[in-house]
Amino acid sequence: MISRTAFLVGGVVLALLIGTAAVFFASGDPDGLDSTALITQGLKELTQPAAPDAELDEASLPGSFEYEAPFPDYTVEGASDLTNVALIVGGILLALIVVGGLAYGIKRAGQPGTP
Amino acid sequence: MHIPDAFIPIGQAAVYWLIALVFIALALRWVRNEMDEEKLPLLAVLAAGVFALQAFNIPVTMGTSGHLVGGALVAIALGSPYAAIIVLTLVLIVQGVLFGDGGITTMGANIVNMGVIGGFVGYYAYQGLHGLTRNLYASAAGAAWLACLVPALVAAVELYVAGTFPLVPGIVSMGVYHALIGIIEGTITAVVLGLIAAARPDILDESVGIPSSGVPA
Secondary structure (H helix, E strand, O other), X not given: XXXXXXXXXHHHHHHHHHHHHHHHXXXXXXXXHHHHHHHHOOOOOOOOOOOOOOOOOHHHOOOOOOOOOOOHHHOOXXXXXXXXXXXXXXXXXXXXXXXXXXXXXXXXXXXXXXX | OOOOHHHOOHHHHHHHXXXXXXXXXXXXXXXXXXXXXXXXXXXXXXXXXXXXXXXXXXXXXXXXXXXXXXXHHHHHHHOOHHHHHHXXXXXXXXXXXXXXXXXXXXXXXXXXXXXHHHHHHHHHHHHHHHHHHOOHHHHHHHHHHHHHHHHHXXXXXXXXXXXXXXXXXXXXXXXXXXXXXXXXXXXXXXXXXXXXXXXXXXXXXXXXXXXXXXXXX
């Protein structure tokens, strides 16, 4: 059995390797939800790929709220591979820190006076 | 199955946010009152892993790809659907705010689908399947497959109500694609649980059904 620290470090390293591999090897095909949306707009058949330039007609969709994320699709315009890896690494570490930090904070706050 | 802002009108999106907030409050209470502090590293590592794996889209034929969602994995490993709600909520916040993956107004619906429904389906399906088969891998794979498919079907209904998808074609298409994407979900969930069971069986929740000193059944 490995130590708790080794488990934590090993798990995070594995996550970072997977995230880095995703930058280079992840599929650019639409996901199940986007594929379904393309089908409902007549841009895709269920069993066939959509045309590479197929784009959803956003104007016909019911949601009016718009928000511009700083790094849409985990990248910035004209970014190098290194930048894209840095973005995904940043996202992974942020997920680790916010989840770990929140749970730790709740535990600390919930047990005043205990070490 | 991250729903973007454009897919649901704001009024309906607010309803899903309200439902999500109720479950987020319950999940925070679970962390405070019931989560063993020893499980904290596992919770945090799984959040990192889920974020990484959600970025890794794998082709599932028919011009479509999919990735792990992770609700079943987190719920099974930590022994509670509320663990999945905590992890998926925070992962979805990071994804939505920084990376435009899933909307802001629709984040509530995404939390309900992938965190709440994915977590509850994954946890209880695992308990049921493991009770029947006593096999970690088969039960985890089956539960995770369901925890991918059921939220996708719910999303199809939500998007029908929103006026974005027609009912039957939406359910058929979401169902077909996520039955395939669910194979990814099932495989990765079983593999990751097996890895954790090999490295630190004691760190998994007792409900997973692995003796803390022993080999996974």
